[in-house]
Amino acid sequence: xxxxxxxxxxxxxxxxxxxxxxxxxxxxxxxxxxxxxxxxxxxxxxxxxxxxxxxxxxxxxxxxxxxxxxxxxxxxx
Numbered sequence: 001x002x003x004x005x006x007x008x009x010x011x012x013x014x015x016x017x018x019x020x021x022x023x024x025x026x027x028x029x030x031x032x033x034x035x036x037x038x039x040x041x042x043x044x045x046x047x048x049x050x051x052x053x054x055x056x057x058x059x060x061x062x063x064x065x066x067x068x069x070x071x072x073x074x075x076x077x
Contacts (some may be wrong), residue, residue, distance in 0.1 A: 004045040005070035011040050013058045013065065029053040 014020040016031075022036040029050060038044035045067075046054065055065040 005068055006045045006066055007042060007069045008039060008066050009040060010036070010054065010065065013060070016019050025054070025057060028057050 002030045010025070012027060014022070022040070023033045026036045030053075031050065035044065035046075039046050051062055051066050057060045058065065
């Protein structure tokens, strides 16, 4: 699995949510703990739907949880 350019604050948000475990988060959004581990480590980019679900668990907007750290975003040419 190659690293992605999508960064996240999931670990920090879990800590501030009463030290929520990766398993608790995984259960709430319907994925495996291994999926949460991979997303946290930026080894896997979640689907847009999953990203919204994760943000919702923490009561945050998607942009408060995930950010794109890629280079050229393919803008105007």
